[in-house]
Amino acid sequence: MIELPKRARPATNADINIVPYIDVMLVLLVIFMMTTPIIEQGMEVNLPEGPATMLDYSDGPQPTVITVDGENRYYINSLLDVGIEEIGDTEPVSLSVVVNQVIARMNIYPDMVVVLKGDKSADYGTVYSLMLQLKTNGIDKVSFSSENPN
Numbered sequence: 001m002i003e004l005p006k007r008a009r010p011a012t013n014a015d016i017n018i019v020p021y022i023d024v025m026l027v028l029l030v031i032f033m034m035t036t037p038i039i040e041q042g043m044e045v046n047l048p049e050g051p052a053t054m055l056d057y058s059d060g061p062q063p064t065v066i067t068v069d070g071e072n073r074y075y076i077n078s079l080l081d082v083g084i085e086e087i088g089d090t091e092p093v094s095l096s097v098v099v100n101q102v103i104a105r106m107n108i109y110p111d112m113v114v115v116l117k118g119d120k121s122a123d124y125g126t127v128y129s130l131m132l133q134l135k136t137n138g139i140d141k142v143s144f145s146s147e148n149p150n
Contacts, residue, residue: 063113063143064105066098070119072126074098099133106139117145 067075073092105112114134118127134142 063115064102065115065117065145066102066130068116068118068122068127068130070121072123074130076101095130095133098130099137102134102139103137112141114139114142115145116142 065077069075069092074095074097075092076098102114116127116130131142
């Protein structure tokens with residue numbers, strides 16, 4: 001009987017080449033590092049000047065930020081005021097929507113603080129009606145945002 005020559009099989013390499021994955025991860029890291037400082041937080045409002053102290057929210061839930069712009073429109077946790085629960089949009093909402101969302105969040109996070117960012121050109125009556133509605137519904141933890149004159 002004639003014996004056929006045996007074919008030599010190449011050695012299989014079962015190792016995973018992770019160099020391309022490392023390259024992709026480094027590119028993603030650079031992208032996030034470049035875009036994070038670009039994102040500003042908050043609606044663009046001219047805050048009143050006064051003595052202000054920085055509040056620390058690291059031990060509890062993030063505050064709910066209500067913004068009243070110069071045209072007396074309400075925004076709650078606008079797209080750039082990113083809160084921990086959700087990301088809102090940049091569309092103004094009515095006073096009743098703001099109050100109902102704050103009440104719903106207070107039911108979930110009883111220790112939550114509400115931060116009011118009112119433009120200094122906003123009507124006093126607009127800010128007062130917001131404060132009155134919050135107080136009427138039992139929301140007492142409201143802080144005002146301002147800029148240091150320094």
